């Protein structure tokens with residue numbers, strides 16, 4: 001297939017793009033490089049462009065005879081979105097409308113969209129979240145993602161596009177070769193922040209709250225390796241039909257607490273990682289764990305990385321050789 005990956009120079013998008021190329025698809029990243037990296041994209045597969053540029057999107061889709069879009073491009077930091085809702089709604093919602101418009105006008109009928117576990121309301125104690133779990137997108141970031149989900153559904157109903165919406169839990173890990181990995185600025189994700197301590201970039205890691213109703217009192221999240229995410233995207237795009245839509249949650253189904261991540265990182269790097277317990281953060285919920293049964297049964301997806309230590313080992317291989325990113 002011919003696939004255009006918006007945000008394909010970013011962390012998740014570039015991982016999926018490289019995997020698509022390996023599996024024989026034609027794929028190009030369409031990225032404005034605001035947060036992405038040319039080094040993450042194999043030569044000849046990067047098209048520099050902005051999501052807001054309708055004319056460029058239409059001409060690229062026509063010229064490359066695109067069959068499907070993978071839509072990764074977004075502003076992604078929850079906290080920042082509360083400070084800058086204008087930028088988040090514009091870049092995520094308005095620019096996604098431009099993308100959907102340009103797909104219509106270029107005759108592209110399929111889209112895979114990167115959504116997030118943040119669209120869900122907190123789960124009842126101990127429960128994992130399936131696709132039908134109640135939604136309550138709280139932050140501007142989460143609400144922008146939910147709005148795009150609904151926009152895609154409405155476009156599908158009215159114009160017959162095919163879609164797959166993948167709701168990621170906590171994306172993490174790096175390419176097993178150590179050549180590519182996670183580079184966000186600012187970094188807000190737990191595993192790279194923890195690894196900044198052994199890299200000498202921070203003295204300790206903050207643990208926001210140890211009085212949650214979890215085994216050790218710290219928040220539990222579902223850490224899903226970026227290679228397993230890539231596998232799900234490829235299954236999604238290969239199985240999608242014009243006019244039909246689907247939603248899948250992607251996680252391992254296994255939660256790890258913040259303290260478990262710190263302890264696992266200590267084992268991987270072979271040194272102690274000092275931490276400081278500070279107060280709870282607004283908006284954090286005790287447990288966010290996916291049920292990915294639907295993805296497994298319908299698309300035959302099985303996560304290869306289910307041990308947090310293996311995920312952190314891949315992340316560490318990348319971070320220790322690229323302490324300042326690409």
Ligand SMILES: NC(=O)c1ccc[n+]([C@@H]2O[C@H](COP(=O)([O-])OP(=O)(O)OC[C@H]3O[C@@H](n4cnc5c(N)ncnc54)[C@H](O)[C@@H]3O)[C@@H](O)[C@H]2O)c1
Pocket residue numbers: 006007008009010011012013030031032033034035036037049050051052071072073074075076091095114115116117167168169170171172183184189
């Ligand atoms: N990383 C996670 O844990 C996680 C979890 C849930 C959902 N997601 C979603 O997955 C997607 C990818 O996340 P990521 O971690 O790879 O983020 P990232 O910041 O590494 O990648 C996003 C890419 O989009 C590009 N971009 C942003 N605005 C653009 C615009 N207007 N025009 C063109 N390019 C633009 C950036 O330059 C960057 O390369 C996002 O949509 C995010 O909401 C990520």
